[in-house]
Amino acid sequence: MEKKSVTVKLATSLKGKEDLIEKIGLIVLMGFLIIPYPLFMLPETGLDNSWILALALANQFQLEFGTDFIFTYGPLGYLATGFAHFQDVYSIVLFRLFIIANGLFFVYHLYKNLHSTLQKIIGLLCVVLLNFLFCQYVDILLYFYFLFHVFYYLRHKSIISMLVFSAIACVSLYVKANVGIVLSLLFAITIIYFLLDKIGNKFHALAGLGLFIGLHVLLDTTLKIDIKAYIGNALDVVNYYNDAMFIVPRPGVLTIAILIVVTLVSVMLFHLREILQKRAEIFLFFNIALFLYILFKYGFVRGDSGHYPAFFLAIPYLALLIYLFTGSLNIRSNIFKMLPLILIMISLVKVTKPHFVNDAVDIVRNAMTFKTEKKKAFDDNLSKVKLPQAMLDRVGKKSVDIMPSEVSFAFFNGLNYNPRPVMQSYSAYSSKLSQANYAKYMSASAPDYVIYHTGDLIDNHFATWDDQHLYLALLQRYRMIDTGTIDDKKLILFEKEAGTKTIQKHMILDTVMELGQHLAIPKTDKMLFMDSDLSYSIPGTIKRFLYQPSPVKLELTDGEQKKSTFKIVMPLLKSGLLINKSLHLDNEKKDVDFNAMHYFFDNDGNGGSEIIGIKFITPGLWTKKKFRVRFWTYSL
Template identity: 25%
Template structure:
C-alpha cells in the first residue's frame, strides 16, 4: 500500500483542487464551443468526418482516417446529431482530468503543493491531444497511488472514457490498452475482479452507439485505424529540428531514470507490481506522445512537449513525491518542458503567454454564457450552433461557389468543406483527403471505391499535394482509372469538374517497362510523348522497419530531369510509390491534367521527364535496400484523344495557344504564376521571361481579374511593363476599381529592338499587393 493521508484530512483540498483545475481546463479548451464548417485543409477533413456521422457512413469501411465517428471530441467540429453527446462527454473528460489531478495533488495534505500543481497545469496544458492522452494515464496513476477499492470509481470512469476516446483519436487507444491491462494485473494480484479492460470495451461500444454506428462495425474500425496508423510515420513525417528532438529525449530519459531510481529505493516498502507498472505506463504514454508530436515536426511538437510537462507535473506533485529529493528535480524539468511550446506558438502566431491572460475576461464571459445556456436552455445552445453553422456554410458558398451538380460528388484536393458548403451530394472516398492514401492497403480501398458502384458521378480535380510531394501524387496511382472512367465536364477558376463516362475507356494502359536499378542511380524514361506512370518498389531493411516502429525512417525523394533542362525534386512516400503516379509530362494544374487526360500530352508547353533518380536517407542501403525496381507504364494518348473532345478541351487549347511562348519559357507554381480562364496569372509582383524575334512588332494583352476589384476585392491597381533589362519598351498602369476603362482586357503594341532576343514581362504593385490579380492573356508577334 502507498502511504497517503487519511481521506478525511484531504477531501476539502481535493475539492478545491478539482474546482480550480476544472475551471482552468474548461476555460482553456471551451468544451461547449463547437465550431462550424470552415474552409481549409484541416477544417475540411474535420467537416468531412462530421458529415460522415450525419449521413450514417460506416467508419472503418466508408471512411478510414486518423479520427473516428466521435472525432468532434477532439476537433470540436459541430455536428447536429451528436452535438449534445459530444458536449456532455467533453465536459466529462475535463471533469475527469481535473478530478484525477486534484486527487493526486491533494493526497499529501499539502495545500501549497496542490495550488502549485494547479498553476503549473494551467501553464503546461496547451494541446488538446495531451488532454485526451491524459485520461488513461491519470486513471492508471491514480489507481497505482490508491491501491484499494476506494480508488475504483475513479479508475473505472477513466477506463470508460478511454474506450470512448478511441473513437475520437485513435492514438489514445494504445495508451488506454496498456493502462487498463496494468490496472487489471494489479487487481488480479489483489484478488479483485479485473474490470478495467472490460469497461474500456464497454466505452467503445457506447461510443459506437452514440455516433449511430452499428456495434458490429468495431472490428472493421480497428483494422482500418491500424492501417492508417501503420503508415503514418514514413508518410507524414517532416524534417526534424535536431536540437528540439535531442532535448526532449534527454529530459524524457532523465525522467524515466528518476522513476526507476525511485522505484529501486522503495523496493520492499511498496508492492513490486506497482513499482513496475507505474514507470511502464508512463513510458508507454511518453512513447505515443513522442510519435504524435515529433514525427511530424511542426506545431505537432506542442503535443510532445505539453505531454512531457504534464506527466512530470502529475508525478512530481503526487503524494509519492511530495517532500522527496526527486520533487526538487521534477518541477524545474516540467517548467523547462513548456518553454519550447510557447516558443513554437510565438514563431507561428506571434503569440505570447501573456495573451492568454489578456483574453481571460472574454474566455470567462463566453464560457459562462455557454455553460448557462447548455444547462438551462439546451435548445437555445443548439440553435445558436446551428445558426453559426448555417452562416458559415453560406459564407463558403459565397467565397468558393461551385456549379450545381445533379449527382454525387467527390473532390481530390483537400477542400471538402467547399463541397459541403455548396450543398452538393458529397460522397467521400475512404481516405477523405489525397495525402492520406499512403499505403498499398489504403490505396486499394480508394481504388475499389472509384472502380465500384458507389463511385461518385462527378469528380472535382486539381493536382497538387502537401509536404513537397509530386503534384501528380494526389491519388496518383488512380489517374489511369480516372482517365478511363471520367471525362471533362466543367472548367472553373481552380479546378476541372469531371463527369463519369457512360462506358469506361478501355486500352488506356499501353505497356510496362521494368528496370532493375539502385538508389541514387539515374534511370532513363522511355522516349515517347505518351503519358508515363512510374512505380518504385522500395523495400525497407530490418533497421528501416525498426526506425518506422520506434520513430520514423529517413525521408525519400525523387529527382526528375525535364526536357527543358530543369530539375524537380519531390518528396517520395515509399508506401505510395509502389502503386505509382504520373511522372511525365509534369502536371501542375487542372489545365495540364485536362490536356493529358484528353490525349494531348504532346502539347508544346508540357514538360516531359527524361530521367529520374531515387534517393533515401544519408546512406543508401541503410534503411532501404539499395536494389530497387522501377516500372514505367506507358499510357496511350491516341486512345485518350479518341475518347475525349468537346468545347472544354478546345477552349483550353485555344486559350493556351495565345500565351504559348510564356508557358514554354516560365515554370508555373500553381499560385502566383498559374493558368486562369483569362490566360496566365502573374500576381504582382511577378517577372516572366519572353523570347522574342529581333525587329518584330509585339502585341500584348493583359488585365486584372474581376475578383481583384469586385465582390470584396480591393486592388489599388497594377502596373504592367515590357522591359529589355532596365529599358521599358511598353508600360501601362491599371486601376479598375476607380477607372472603368481599365476593366477587362487591355492591349499594348511596340517594336522589339533589332538586337534583342528576350524581354521580361513584369507586373508591379502600387501601394500594396493585396488583390493584385494581374494576368497576361495574349502574346502576338508580327
C-alpha cells in the same frame, strides 16, 4: 499556561484561515481552468478543417466507418472536434463536462498531495501555464485520464475510477482509433494484472469488464461501423502516417524534447532496481514508459507547431503521475526535484499559454451565441467556396466527391456527398488505401460527379503521387464536362460515364539503381509508371520506429533539363507512381499546372510535357543503397 493556550488558539485560527484561503484559491483556479475550455467549433474552410467537415458529412449521410469511410477518427470523432453540425449537441456538452470533471478531480488530488509551499507553486505553474488538462489534444487527454484512473484504483481501490477508465478505454476507440486501440490493449493488461495480483475487489474488475463489453455492444450496434475493418484500416493509416506525413522539427525544439526524455528516463534507470522489486511499480512504469514513447511520437513524427506542443504540455503531467502514484519515496522526491528543470526547458519552446479574462469572455460568448455564430460562420465561409452556379445546376442532387482534399466545397454548397473511403488524397498513404479509393470509383456506388481542384499540395508532394490510382479511375470511367474557379483554386468537373475503359499495362524496363544515380527513363507518349523495392535499412527502420524516417526524395529532370525535387512516400513507391508527366507549375510554387492537368485528362493521359530522367536522393545510412526499379506503360 493561559498564554500558551492563547498562542495555540491563535495558531489554530491562523492555520484555519490559511486553509480557507487555499481552498478559495483552489476554487478560483478551477474556475479559471473550466471557463477557457471551448464547447463548440464553428465551420471553416481549408485543408485541416475539411476532414472535420468530412466527419460530420459521414454521419449525415450514414456512411459506414471502416468501409465507406476510412480514417483514424471514428463515428464519435465529433466529440473530440466539438463540431456540432448534424450531431447531438448535448452529447458534445456531456463529453466536455466529463473531460472537465476529470481535470478538476486531478487538480484536487494533486492539491491534496502537495505539502510544501514550493511544491504548490510548482504545481500551480504546471496547471495554469501548461493547461494540458483541458487542451485541444483530446486523444492524448483521454489516454492521460485513463492512466490517472488506473493508477488511482491501484492505490485507492475506488470503484468509480475502475468504471471511469473502463468507459474511457471503450469510448476512445469510437472517438479515435489509434488511441482507442492502445487503451483497449492496456485495459486488457490492467484487468488481467488486477485479477492475478488480487488488487482491489475482483467484483470491481468484473464490473469494469462488464461495462467495457456492454458499451462496446451498445456502440457497435447503434453506430454505423464495421469494427474489424475500422481497426484494420486505421492501423494501416497510423503505420504509414510515419512515412507520408513526417516533418522534421526545428533543431532546438527537438533537442529540448530529447533532453526532457533523457531526464525522465535517467530517473527511471537510476531507480530501476527499486522499481523491479515490486510488481505494482513495474506495472506503473511500464505504462509511464509507453505513454512517454507515444507522446514523443505524437509530437515529433509531424514535428510542426500543431503537434509538438502536445508533448511539452503533457510531459510535466506525466512526471506528476509518477509523483502521485509511485510507492517509492525516493522516486517521488527525485521526480519532483526534476520538475522545475523540465518547466524551464519547456519555457524555452514557448508553448505556455496563460488563460486571461478575455479568453473566458470569448468562450462564454461562444457557448451562449452558438446558434447565431454558427449560421454567420456558415454564410461567411460559403462566400469563399461558393461553386459556380452552372456547375451547381449541372450536379443538382446527384452524388459528388471532392478531389483531392477540399471537402468544404461539398459541406458549404450542400452537395450530396459520396466520398471515396479515404476522403483526402494525401491521406491515402499506402497501396491498400489507394486501391480502396480506386475500387470505389470503379464500383456501382461510385459518385456521379467528381470536382477536382488545384492547390492543397502538402509537404512537397507531387500532384499525381497521392492517390495515384484515382487518376486512372478518372481516365477510365469519367469525362471532363466543365471548368471553373474559386478564389485561387481552379476546378474541373468530371461526370461518370456509362462504360468503363480498359487499362493496358506493359512492363518495358526492369533494372537496378543506386542512390544518387541519374537514370534516363524510357521515352513514351503513354503514361509511364515506376515501382521500386527501395526500403529502409536496419538503422533506418529503427529510426522510423523511435522517431521518424529519413526523407527520401526523387529528383525529376524534364526535357529542358530543369530539375525539380519531390518527397517520396515509400509505401506508395512500391505500388507505382506516374513518373513521366510534368504536371507542376515549377519547383517553387509547388502547385498543379492546370493547363497541363487539363491536357492530361483530355488526351487519355497521353502526350504533354515529359520527364526524361530521375535520381533518388537520401542519406545512404537510412536506406538500402541498391534497389530494383521497374517501368510500366499504361494506356487506355
